[in-house]
Each structure stands twice: as structure tokens, then as C-alpha cells.
Amino acid sequence: MGTTKQHHVTIKGMKDGLVFLLDDTCEFTALIQDLQYKLEHSHQNILTGPIMHVDVKLGARAISDAEKEEILNILKQKGNLLIRSIESDETEIASVSENDMKIMTGVVRSGQVLHHVGNLLFLGDVNPGGTVNCTGDIYVMGSLRGMAHAGIEGNVDAIIAASYFSPTQLRIADVISRPPDEWEIKESNMEFAYLQEGHMQIDKIQNIARLRKDTHIFKGV
Amino acid sequence: MGEAIVVTSGKGGVGKTTTSANLGTALALLGRKVCMVDTDIGLRNLDVVMGLENRIIYDLCDVADGRCRLNQALVKDKRFEELYLLPAAQTKDKNAISPEQVRDIILELKKEFEYVIIDCPAGIEQGFKNAIAGADQAIVVTTPENAAVRDADRIIGLLENSHIESPKLVINRIRQNMVKSGEMLDIDEIIQVLAIDLIGIVPDDEHVIKAANSGEPTVMNPDSRAAIAYRNIARRIVGDTVPLMLLDGKPGMFKRMKKFFGMG
Numbered sequence: 001m002g003t004t005k006q007h008h009v010t011i012k013g014m015k016d017g018l019v020f021l022l023d024d025t026c027e028f029t030a031l032i033q034d035l036q037y038k039l040e041h042s043h044q045n046i047l048t049g050p051i052m053h054v055d056v057k058l059g060a061r062a063i064s065d066a067e068k069e070e071i072l073n074i075l076k077q078k079g080n081l082l083i084r085s086i087e088s089d090e091t092e093i094a095s096v097s098e099n100d101m102k103i104m105t106g107v108v109r110s111g112q113v114l115h116h117v118g119n120l121l122f123l124g125d126v127n128p129g130g131t132v133n134c135t136g137d138i139y140v141m142g143s144l145r146g147m148a149h150a151g152i153e154g155n156v157d158a159i160i161a162a163s164y165f166s167p168t169q170l171r172i173a174d175v176i177s178r179p180p181d182e183w184e185i186k187e188s189n190m191e192f193a194y195l196q197e198g199h200m201q202i203d204k205i206q207n208i209a210r211l212r213k214d215t216h217i218f219k220g221v
Numbered sequence: 222m223g224e225a226i227v228v229t230s231g232k233g234g235v236g237k238t239t240t241s242a243n244l245g246t247a248l249a250l251l252g253r254k255v256c257m258v259d260t261d262i263g264l265r266n267l268d269v270v271m272g273l274e275n276r277i278i279y280d281l282c283d284v285a286d287g288r289c290r291l292n293q294a295l296v297k298d299k300r301f302e303e304l305y306l307l308p309a310a311q312t313k314d315k316n317a318i319s320p321e322q323v324r325d326i327i328l329e330l331k332k333e334f335e336y337v338i339i340d341c342p343a344g345i346e347q348g349f350k351n352a353i354a355g356a357d358q359a360i361v362v363t364t365p366e367n368a369a370v371r372d373a374d375r376i377i378g379l380l381e382n383s384h385i386e387s388p389k390l391v392i393n394r395i396r397q398n399m400v401k402s403g404e405m406l407d408i409d410e411i412i413q414v415l416a417i418d419l420i421g422i423v424p425d426d427e428h429v430i431k432a433a434n435s436g437e438p439t440v441m442n443p444d445s446r447a448a449i450a451y452r453n454i455a456r457r458i459v460g461d462t463v464p465l466m467l468l469d470g471k472p473g474m475f476k477r478m479k480k481f482f483g484m485g
Contacts, residue, residue, distance in 0.1 A: 111378060129375065
């Protein structure tokens with residue numbers, strides 16, 4: 001024994017296979033060592049025999065493709081293990097990307113779709129017939145004349161802002177809204193759209209701090 | 222080696238064929254050697270507008286399929302020695318020819334002519350792909366209507382993703398009195414949306430309809446305002462600096478146009 005004092009890998013038997021619970025707080029190398037040890041020594045008995053389905057749960061650990069490959073290779077050494085899934089709890093990854101802002105330039109013309117995972121700062125125009133889709137917020141430095149859909153995966157806190165705010169249609173999460181039936185464009189001001197109790201609201205960009213208590217508010221001295 | 226310019230718009234009926242015919246003729250007026258190519262297979266019109274319909278023997282598809290030599294299919298204009306038309310086939314459709322075949326034919330024409338003006342069919346399908354295949358440059362024609370501007374925007378997007386760089390814009394059929402009263406889109410507005418360089422504006426002119434029906438391009442008639450506009454565009458194509466035509470004395474716009482052509 002002696003090689004692993006701590007247990008980073010927990011193997012649980014379920015009725016339709018095995019679940020590998022991998023610790024998400026330790027070093028990745030320690031995790032790999034423990035995984036290797038368990039497969040080759042302590043749990044050898046369970047791991048030989050009929051074909052088993054395996055689900056790997058990574059917890060909050062975010063792994064690269066190479067690391068994923070490493071885990072898969074170790075598990076593949078045992079011929080009777082069939083890897084069904086490798087899951088990691090995405091919440092931490094999402095919160096990491098919350099303040100990330102991708103900057104793109106150009107013109108989204110009629111018939112073109114700009115899709116982005118995360119928040120987007122777009123320097124240029126979105127023309128009528130053009131579409132911007134984002135899982136997070138959309139900020140257009142230019143004219144928004146086409147369609148913008150923020151929070152496409154259901155994030156109701158997402159917002160859409162534009163220097164010149166004249167969209168054909170706006171969508172945040174599942175809410176669809178169009179001017180001028182549902183809100184008026186005041187123009188000349190940079191504005192943004194957000195959801196309040198499921199209804200689209202438009203406000204001047206200066207008032208964004210009232211909505212976004214969590215953003216880095218500049219207070220001055 | 223000459224230059225191949227495709228005239229396109231997306232939407233139908235905005236004046237692609239009229240623009241092609243007039244630009245081709247205007248370039249010939251400037252003493253250039255020009256060939257116009259109609260790629261609107263099945264719905265050819267350029268020959269009618271040029272008044273050359275009855276002189277057609279072979280067409281684009283005949284050349285592509287090797288039924289004749291390229292020179293045999295070229296129709297010489299009745300007014301100019303160095304203006305030719307390569308007509309489209311009327312009995313086939315857009316799929317009768319491939320972009321590669323068109324590109325080869327245009328390449329061949331560029332060896333002999335200074336300018337090759339390609340008249341593109343409406344739409345974004347095969348016909349459009351055929352038309353742009355051999356072109357070095359593009360002129361996008363639009364009218365001051367939302368639908369035309371929308372389609373022009375789509376076309377510009379497609380052109381920007383092709384081998385053709387920075388297409389130029391022609392705004393056709395402007396009625397200044399309607400623009401003034403706000404019933405028609407403003408030129409500035411259109412340029413703002415499309416965000417490409419303007420190469421000319423053409424006022425709405427009854428002469429154009431009359432001319433098209435008589436098979437005599439408008440550009441031949443110096444009394445027509447549209448003719449002057451087309452001549453100006455042709456001069457800009459050959460590299461002259463020509464101020465934009467004044468539709469009325471709106472100074473803001475004129476200043477803008479001057480800037481577009483490097484005079485500001």
C-alpha cells in the first residue's frame with residue numbers, strides 16, 4: 001500500500017453499472033495516481049468479470065481534452081469497463097466565464113447569424129435580417145437593427161445593449177419582444193433591454209448599475 | 222488583362238440589366254473595349270435592352286459546351302465597334318452551366334477586353350454563383366426601398382465571403398421629391414446600413430423605360446439625367462474623380478459624397 005494515503009477516487013456500484021466519483025479539490029496528478037492504483041490493486045476483484053457501464057463524475061473540476069483522454073486511457077486498460085459518460089459540474093466553469101467578454105468586429109448582414117457562447121461585445125452593425133445569438137449578454141457598439149437573442153440557453157438575467165437601439169426583434173431567454181408594441185425606443189441614447197418578471201424592459205445604459213448590482217460599479221472618490 | 226465587374230442586387234427589378242447595359246455602353250463611349258455577359262440563363266434580357274436580340278446566333282451555353290468558339294458567340298453592338306455582348310441561352314436554365322465554366326469564359330474574355338460587365342440574375346442560387354465566379358469586382362444595385370436594401374445587404378454578405386472584395390453600391394431610381402417628404406429612404410440612411418462605398422446614384426427617369434423598349438441604352442441620350450449618372454459611374458470605374466450628381470442642393474449630402482470620392 002503506501003502509495004495513496006488519501007482516497008481521491010470513490011467507486012460506487014449502481015444497479016446498471018459503476019460510478020467513479022473523482023475528487024475535485026486535489027491535484028490532477030494525484031487523482032490519476034489514485035485511479036490507477038484502485039484499478040490495478042485495491043479494486044481488482046470488482047473490475048474483472050462481466051462488462052460494466054461506467055459513469056465518471058468529475059465534480060466541479062474543469063478538465064482539458066488531453067486530461068480527459070488520460071482518464072479514458074486508464075479506464076480502457078480494463079477491458080470490461082465501458083465508459084458511458086464523463087460529466088463535470090458546469091456551474092463553476094460558467095461563473096468563471098461570467099466576466100469574460102469576447103470582442104468581435106464586422107457587420108452582421110441580412111441572413112447572417114453570429115453565434116457566441118458567453119458574453120459578446122460586438123463592434124459594428126447588426127443589419128435588419130441579421131441575427132446575434134449569445135448565451136450571455138450582448139453589447140453592440142454600433143447599430144442594432146436586426147435580431148438579438150441574449151441568454152439563449154435560458155439565462156433570464158442576460159441583457160442586450162446597443163449604441164443605436166433599433167432592433168427588429170429582441171429575445172432574452174424565452175421572452176420575445178418587438179418594437180414598438182411593447183416598448184418605445186427613445187433613441188439618441190445608448191440603451192439596453194432586460195427582463196423584469198418575464199417582461200422586456202428598456203432603459204438607458206446609465207441605469208444598468210441599478211439592475212446589475214454584481215457588476216464592477218465605479219463609484220469614484 | 223481586363224477587369225470583370227459583376228452587376229448584382231439580390232432582388233429582381235431594381236435595374237441590374239439596365240445598369241449593365243448603360244455601364245457597358247458608357248464605357249464604350251469612353252473609348253474602352255467592353256464585353257457584356259448576360260448570365261441570366263432562361264430569362265435573358267440584356268440583348269433586348271441593347272436591341273441586339275435579332276443578331277444572336279450562339280449563346281453562353283453553346284460556348285460552355287463547346288458547340289462554338291467564344292468569338293462566334295459574341296454579338297457586336299450596332300453603335301460601337303468595340304462593344305460586344307455574350308448573350309445567355311433562353312431555352313435552358315441556370316443549372317445548364319457551372320461556375321467553373323463561366324469563370325473560364327470570363328478569363329478568356331479578360332484577355333481581349335478591358336472591361337467585362339457581367340449581368341447577374343436575381344436571387345442567391347446557382348445563377349448568382351455562376352455570375353460571380355469569374356468576377357474581380359462587384360457593383361451592387363439597390364433602390365431606395367426597404368426590401369431592395371435588405372436583399373442588397375444579403376448579397377453584400379455573400380460577396381464579402383467570396384473572392385470578391387469590397388463591392389461598390391449604385392442606388393437606382395431615386396425620386397428626390399419622395400425622399401424629401403420622407404416617403405423614400407434617404408441615401409445617407411442606405412449607406413449607413415449597407416456600409417460599402419457608393420459609386421453612383423441614378424435618379425428615376427422615364428427616359429430609361431423608353432430607351433429600354435427601343436433597344437437604345439439611355440446613356441446615349443445626353444438630355445436624360447439618368448444618362449449623365451451612368452456616364453459618371455463609368456468614369457469612376459475607369460478611375461476618374463467625378464462629384465456625385467446633385468439631386469437638389471442639399472449641402473450635407475454633397476459634402477459626404479465628395480468625401481467618398483476623395484475630394485473632401
